[in-house]
Amino acid sequence: MPAPAMTENSTLPILFAPDKRLRLTARPIGDADGDMVRALAPKMLATMYAAPGIGLAAPQIGEGLRLIVLDIQPEEKPEPLVLVNPEIIAESAEAATREEGCLSLPGQYADVTRPARVKLRYLDLMGTKREIEGDGLLSACLQHEIDHLDGVLFVDHLSALKRNMILRKLAKDLKSQQRG
Ligand code: NI
Numbered sequence: 102m103p104a105p106a107m108t109e110n111s112t113l114p115i116l117f118a119p120d121k122r123l124r125l126t127a128r129p130i131g132d133a134d135g136d137m138v139r140a141l142a143p144k145m146l147a148t149m150y151a152a153p154g155i156g157l158a159a160p161q162i163g164e165g166l167r168l169i170v171l172d173i174q175p176e177e178k179p180e181p182l183v184l185v186n187p188e189i190i191a192e193s194a195e196a197a198t199r200e201e202g203c204l205s206l207p208g209q210y211a212d213v214t215r216p217a218r219v220k221l222r223y224l225d226l227m228g229t230k231r232e233i234e235g236d237g238l239l240s241a242c243l244q245h246e247i248d249h250l251d252g253v254l255f256v257d258h259l260s261a262l263k264r265n266m267i268l269r270k271l272a273k274d275l276k277s278q279q280r281g
Contacts, residue, residue: 111143111147114162115157117206118206120205123205123252126250126251127249127250138168142168142183145157146172149170150172156170156171160250160252167185167186169247170184171184184223186224187221187247189220197216199237201241206271207275211267213241213258213259
């Protein structure tokens with residue numbers, strides 16, 4: 102799919118933690134959702150690129166659907182990926198730790214440990230069954246975005262102490278931004 106036009110008006114507002122909608126389990130996308138999802142996916146990609154970010158899940162823009170978009174190398178050649186109903190079907194026993202951030206927790210970062218390698222099954226926008234396998238940044242990004250579909254944020258992988266520190270810092274940052 103070609104990269105969407107990155108115009109201002111094609112982007113969607115992103116929800117910030119602790120918005121309760123980020124904590125809901127998203128529903129699977131069915132045949133009847135096809136047209137809606139094909140209209141939504143380019144807007145999600147435009148929103149992700151404009152943020153800028155490398156991944157975005159539908160719950161982050163207030164849509165409780167199992168839909169994620171990502172592009173782990175937007176600086177180079179754009180390679181947008183749209184995953185409908187993604188499911189992890191295999192993961193490595195070996196773990197890897199990377200620093201993660203999230204468009205719903207702007208400005209907050211922490212090291213997160215996850216399986217180093219994952220294999221996913223998903224549908225593309227035409228409803229074709231596909232699989233994707235990755236390690237490194239791609240693996241972390243896929244797992245991070247799938248977490249969003251189950252109401253899980255990257256801070257949930259941290260200790261309660263660290264998580265609360267980050268959430269308090271976020272609330273403070275967002276408040277000072279509002280004040281200008
Ligand atoms: Ni995120």
